[in-house]
Every structure is written in structure tokens, then in C-alpha cells.
Amino acid sequence: MVVQPYLSIVGWARNDGYTPNYEKRLEHALGVLVRQLDKHKVPSELIVVEWNPPPDRPLLAEEMGSLGPTGNVTVRFIVVPPQHHEGLQGWRTRGMHVNNAANVGIRRARGKFVTPKALDTFYSEQLVARLGQLTLDDGCVYRCDRLDARMEDESWLDLPDDQLLAALARSTVHRNDRLTHSIDWKMRDLHTNACGDFILMSTQRWHDIRAYQKDPSVLCLDSDSIALHAAAAQGASEIHWQDECIYKVIHGNTHAQRTATVWKDWQLRLDHYLVARHRRELAMALRVWLDYPRRRVRGLEEILAPSIERNFVAKAARYARNDTSFETNDADWGLAREALSERTVLRAAWDTP
CATH class of the missing domain: 3.90.550.10 (Spore Coat Polysaccharide Biosynthesis Protein SpsA; Chain A)
Incomplete structure (x- = not known):
């Protein structure tokens, strides 16, 4: 037994x-x-x-x-x-x-x-x-x-x-x-x-x-x-x-030695513009919605991974609201x-x- x-x-x-x-x-x-x-x-x-x-x-x-x-x-x-x-x-x-x-x-x-x-x-x-x-x-x-x-x-x-x-x-x-x-x-x-x-x-x-x-x-x-x-x-x-x-x-x-964020010029300009005008909440919402900045892992450059905002932050925010259906x-x-x-x-x- x-x-x-x-x-x-x-x-x-x-x-x-x-x-x-x-x-x-x-x-x-x-x-x-x-x-x-x-x-x-x-x-x-x-x-x-x-x-x-x-x-x-x-x-x-x-x-x-x-x-x-x-x-x-x-x-x-x-x-x-x-x-x-x-x-x-x-x-x-x-x-x-x-x-x-x-x-x-x-x-x-x-x-x-x-x-x-x-x-x-x-x-x-x-x-x-x-x-x-x-x-x-x-x-x-x-x-x-x-x-x-x-x-x-x-x-x-x-x-x-x-x-x-x-x-x-x-x-x-x-x-x-x-x-x-x-x-x-x-x-x-x-x-x-x-x-x-x-x-x-x-x-x-x-x-x-x-x-x-x-x-x-x-x-x-x-x-x-x-x-x-x-x-x-x-x-x-x-x-x-x-x-x-x-x-x-x-x-x-x-892991930390292999992962880097990938920004496009328009994403950086938009993000800096919104943050400078104290629109941080909107900046975060756009990162989630448009999925940027994406991430690249050394050795797997063919994959562009989701942004941390899309893949983690949005989910953690739902869990913070005790959304156990998620x-x-x-x-x-x-x-x-x-x-x-x-x-x-x-x-x-x-x-x-």
C-alpha cells in the first residue's frame, strides 16, 4: 500500500x-x-x-x-x-x-x-x-x-x-x-x-x-x-x-541573460508621448491591446514572444479581481x-x- x-x-x-x-x-x-x-x-x-x-x-x-x-x-x-x-x-x-x-x-x-x-x-x-x-x-x-x-x-x-x-x-x-x-x-x-x-x-x-x-x-x-x-x-x-x-x-x-524587449520606433514614440502627458493608464492599455514591446529570446530569434503586458500583466490584473473563471x-x-x-x-x- x-x-x-x-x-x-x-x-x-x-x-x-x-x-x-x-x-x-x-x-x-x-x-x-x-x-x-x-x-x-x-x-x-x-x-x-x-x-x-x-x-x-x-x-x-x-x-x-x-x-x-x-x-x-x-x-x-x-x-x-x-x-x-x-x-x-x-x-x-x-x-x-x-x-x-x-x-x-x-x-x-x-x-x-x-x-x-x-x-x-x-x-x-x-x-x-x-x-x-x-x-x-x-x-x-x-x-x-x-x-x-x-x-x-x-x-x-x-x-x-x-x-x-x-x-x-x-x-x-x-x-x-x-x-x-x-x-x-x-x-x-x-x-x-x-x-x-x-x-x-x-x-x-x-x-x-x-x-x-x-x-x-x-x-x-x-x-x-x-x-x-x-x-x-x-x-x-x-x-x-x-x-x-x-x-x-x-x-x-x-533566463535573464537571454531575453530582451523589441520596440518599434512608433511604439517608443507613442509610449513616451503618453507617459510625458501623464496618460500612463492609456499607455498600459495600448501595450496590452496592441501587444508591445514584444520579446525575443537569444537562440530562438525566429519567435517573437508576446509582450509581458499582454502575456502576464493583463492576466494578473484579472486574477487581482478574483476572476477565477479565467x-x-x-x-x-x-x-x-x-x-x-x-x-x-x-x-x-x-x-x-
Whole structure:
């Protein structure tokens, strides 16, 4: 009999060399997290969704070394075959669709609470200790800051867990803390900065909001922030843990380093004209209505993404009015009707097959 775990952590991966030493980074990060969760006795599962695996490389589940032993943590790999990726805008250039991959894991999560997690990040010891208290409230959504660390070389991959976390703390160069949104956006003041690395709430809440929004392209912009606002519209109260954090080792594919806005001359002139005449509300309405400035992501220049005003601000403003009829995904989100291949590489004592 399978006992419901307290926590499910959902990640996504693809064996395509996304970063140098990707397989080693993934195995190391998973191992650290397994050991932390086991140390603090959190009945939990880690779900890794292998999205659109390259046919010429082994599955990541086959590359994992020992992650245990453990009595508290199960590690599951779920494989989503290429046909679910082909046809998306930009699919030939980028093999990953973060929204869809995360949704597959969230839909199949068994925990009482769920959080998505980029698999190359690390939880601070304080964060896992907090989770180990097993005192989460299903009426809340929990956030913490992400700290970006710059490591000089790859030697950190061989450090013991405690030394690694200390090195990450020493090497922090930027803290993604709470930002203040423009009052023109007319949305709730939520901690959306780097929120994709930690949005912890009940599994039921994730189902209520239908997880991450549907995106016909591989860019998946703003989806984490939209989910946070959707949860608030459903009644979730945000709790910002300020003494706990997540560490991310900076690499060349970090989102903020790849995205830029694209203005046309007439858009800039119109925007400056309206702002100078204190017509900021009209300027914002035109950005939403006419969808500018659009955004371009390095490496996917063939796609001109929607403006943040059209794709995020307008939706968050609706959620600020508690418009719970507004849904950003289909009822069968997360490939709910698909039977997907699954492999358990580590099984907790609570998880009896």
C-alpha cells in the first residue's frame, strides 16, 4: 500500500548537454536533495520528467548512480516521448517545453504539497529543515528567494554536501528578492521574482489552477508568475520565507541573460508621448491591446514572444479581481490521458509497490 508522501518536488530534464557536465550536475543535485530530505525526515518524492529525450543518447534515468540509501525519499523518472513536443513553435530549435514537462509531473504527483524545481538548483539547509517541520498550511503558497552563485570552476561538483552549501553561500553574487511592481499594472503585490524555482502549495491548489499555462511555443515565458497570481485568486495567502533560500550556479543559459524587449520606433514614440502627458493608464492599455514591446529570446530569434503586458500583466490584473473563471489551461493538462513510461530509481520505505 502506497502511503501519500508529504511533499512532491517536480523537475524536468533532457539529456542534451544543456550545461557543461549536465548529467553530473543533475546527479549531484538530486543526491544532495535526497540526503537533505532524508536527514530531516521529510516523506517525499522527487519526480524528474524526461521531456522529449534525444534518440541518440541514453535516458537520464539510466545515467544516475546511487542516490541513496534512504528511508524517506522516492525518486521517479517519467518519460514523455517526442511526439508530444513536435509541432510546438520552436520545437526544432529547443527540445524542452518547461510548462508541459512540469505539468506532467505535477499531474502525477502523489504528495500533499508540490513545488516545481529546476534540477540544477540547491536548497539551503535552513529551507529543508523548515520543510522537515511538516507544518505547511494548505491555505498558503510558500516562496523564498533564489541566490545566484558564481563558481570559478567545476570542482564544486566534488564537494561534500555541507562544504558545497557553504561554498554557494560564499559565492553568491545576486539575490532574487522581492520586487515592487508598477502601480500601473493593477495586480497583487506578490513575490514573482525567480518564482519558478520555488512555488510550494498544496497539490489540490495546483489542480485548481490547472498548473502552468498552456503555451504553443517552447518559450514558456511568465508561466510561473501567472500560476502564483492564479493561486492568490483562488484564495491562497502568500508566505515569504526570508531566512531560507535556493542556490543556483550561474551559467550561460540563465533566463535573464537571454531575453530582451523589441520596440518599434512608433511604439517608443507613442509610449513616451503618453507617459510625458501623464496618460500612463492609456499607455498600459495600448501595450496590452496592441501587444508591445514584444520579446525575443537569444537562440530562438525566429519567435517573437508576446509582450509581458499582454502575456502576464493583463492576466494578473484579472486574477487581482478574483476572476477565477479565467483559466489558462485545458482540463486534461499535464497529458492526463496519456500512459507514460515511468521508472523508480530510488524507493522510500513508505512507498510500497
